[in-house]
Amino acid sequence: MAGNPISRTLLKGGLLLTHGEDNHVHPVVSDLLIEDSIITQISPQIELNSTEPTTRTIDCTGKIISPGFISTHHHLYQTQFKGKHANHTLLKYFPGGHYASSLFTLSDLFWGELGGALEALDAGTTTVVDHSNVNHTPDYPRTAIQALLTSGLRTVYCYTFPRRVSSWAPFAAADDMSSPWVLDTFASLAESAPFDGRVHLGFGTDNVFLPAEVMKPMFARIRAAPARLITLHGAAGPAHSMGPGKPAPSIAQMLELHGLLGPDILVSHANYPRAEGAVPGMEADAKLFGRPHEVAPKISSTPNTELQMGWPPVALMPEYRAVSSLGVDCHSWGSGYMPLQMNLLLQHARNERAVGLAREDKWSRNVGYDVEDVFNLGTIDGARAIGLEGEVGQIKVGLKADLVVFDTDTPTMLAAAVEDPVAAVVLHSSPRDISFVIADGVVRKEGGKLVDVEVAPAVGSGEAESVVAAGTKLSWGDIGREILRSRESLKKKLEGIDMVAAEDAVMAQIHMNKVALID
Template sequence: MSTRTLIKGGQILSMDGNVGDLRGDLLIEDGKIADVRPEISADAEVIDASGFIVIPGFVDTHRHTWEAAIRGCAPNATLDDYFVDILDTFAPLYRAQDVYAANLAGALECLNAGITTVVDWSHINNTPEHPDAAIKGLQEAGIRAQYAYGSANTSLADYWFESKIAIPGDDVRRIRDTYFSSDTGLLTMALATRGPGFCVDDVVRSEWALARELGIPITVHVGMGRVAGRFGMITQLNDLGLLGPDTTYIHCCYFSEDEWRLVADSGGTISIAPQIEVQMGHGWPPVMKSIEHGLRPSLSIDVVTTAPGDMFTQIRSAFGTERARVNAECWQANVDIPETMLTAQDMLEMATVNGAHVAGLEARTGSLTPGKQADVVLLDARMLNMAPVIDPVTAVTLCADVSNVDTVLVDGVVVKRGGQLVADVAAARAGVEAARDFLVEQAAQRQTAAPV
């Protein structure tokens, strides 16, 4: 039996040049967007969107969702601190049940904030049970996700900086066969690799070959701070013959001009985590640099150990820091501000349709285009932090926050209604709090037992 939902009378920001922006109606049929017009009559469940701004769901192209259980544990951390405080302290302690609890709560956090798609960069596969638990959490939350299978993290010395331990191909194949035999589901798969500098060349080659054997995309951190910045990772990948359009490069703060050209020429994609990059010392978010090279940068949250987990924060961080950088350079050179200065519209594109492009899902989501899956967010623009609305794009990018996220649909299914998640939030919170209690206690015991 066909299911139909009619979102009626909203200010629609479609992120599709052919559809445009309009005050009108959006019809959903069997999980897909069927029509977007000023007036639609249909036998359907009606969602009254009067006073609301209707946008595509946000797309987060890189989040370590497993870290939701240790939220806020490293507010003052630099990137160097992160390797010790998170990957060498908490990560080895994670049980599969902790990963499940964190992924469930973390994915619900995304939905609550209007993020309908997340790339879950899951480098916590300490046992074969860990990836199963991570995927279960994503499934139960009902989010659209690309599960990026990463390495174990039981020892900083073993898994980072010239590591000789590759991601286990047999288990990656098992996960692919078990959960992702089709690439058309709500969940899809990628490989989260560490790359050159973090691994020896043989490991790098083997991981890239594994992903390409299985036909899944690759996602890797590059060009960040004193750590990966000094490795010249894009140059090394090029020397290894591994660059390609199936790879997303995260951060990219320290690229030479040659490396930018290599990424652009190879068809690679870019994920930027601006709040983390400026706060933890990765470098300036390379928003305009990527655009200047013909790329379509996306936004990501990265780690909730150190920054908020919502897209509004990332939009404003990228917007503010990039404009501050350009303004300062122009002031110093005593020249006019360029016409290419970032706009609010640019930021909304990065958070939606660009994110879908980077996640390889632009044919399914990222814009309110008839034929795409219905990943839709209604923002309550009647609230005082958004009202009165003059420019809807500005209202979304520079005024709204999580409190305005009233209704969220993923694949046509309502997962948040009237400002409340359609989920057992209390159970999810209890699970992630129990995981926190265990991890914090175990970390404290290890620290006490460590030799002075």
């Protein structure tokens, strides 16, 4: 079955994690009615007229129903690289993971993208900002979008300038910002977006250290397309400094310098925020992100990768909390489960607070941050960060039916779900506790297993150019076999490449501070 064809679905008797006007979570036992893709009724007892259209009823008695999780920074295509980066820093990841995307064929991209999207849905994530790095020809973004449409995931697909490796020995790579087809293809795709109402189009770029005469017309064209949002990596720290005590200007500061900072800007990571003076006369990051929400840029913190890279996440810092959200970043580094990101951020922030107090020979009876803080970052605040607060992020009549149904009688959830359902989700749950996932009103996971998918028609090109013919039914087993075949092919292409030499070349290319490197 390729998704649920029934136009109405009634969830009976579940514990809904709703948000009030105060943005606090208010658990309530209630029925919930979905018509097509919309939540149309929430009531203690919904009775349907037997003469009305066929309705599927799902008994949710004793279960927790959460808003679908929102990952605001994710590289979905990287499925074939899972397990490679367990002990990698950013430097080691660059040649063996990030730049290895230059080796992807259309087939590699389709299966990697589809696998990443389905992993997200399996784990209850129903909306993803997909920062894509695999746009070698016009057919690559079309293939990625086709995979996303096939999966059923709600996405902001962020198209990027092609990032190509022209030589592995010696290593040389560059972004293609001059070929006319690049922005022409983006503009053409934007005319048809959102695809199927679910796949929006955004833009991803890290090319901000360019002259104003290059940046301004480029951003003007991207925004005119239009792009729903523009996302950029904001890596920082000693590796990206210009010397001791000389931090490089931040992404936000550079955009502000060119008059390009705005509410459609989403900065991933934003670690090691800059003070005034990194750019002469420029405001500190705290002031730039501290503007009123309707004009402020936004932040996506990705705790799993950031902590591994030595980048303290900023999402719970008071100066950045109002504009922050959470993302997975690379599911090739670790779990794509959003409650794990919540958990990591929460305990990191609690520890940082306690360590800071200890430095002053103080301590506290309180932890400082509670589970609701991080639950909201992965739901309602994620929607606000990407401009979809009127569609998703909470359980509310009139919004899209993006929902996660948790069993509460499993060994991990038992007792915790009764004591505190939000804590149960954030601190105790795992993907195996999720019995149903509904995205855009369609059941995508049922009985703890992903539902089969049907390949969507190709976007902006003929079906002959599709990796898999439209209409083909695929089970997870089918998809998994193709992902493993693709992994073997990519592994062979990478054999024999001197990764240490490539790392040295990357350091020079992106101006990392080699003087401060200790090993």
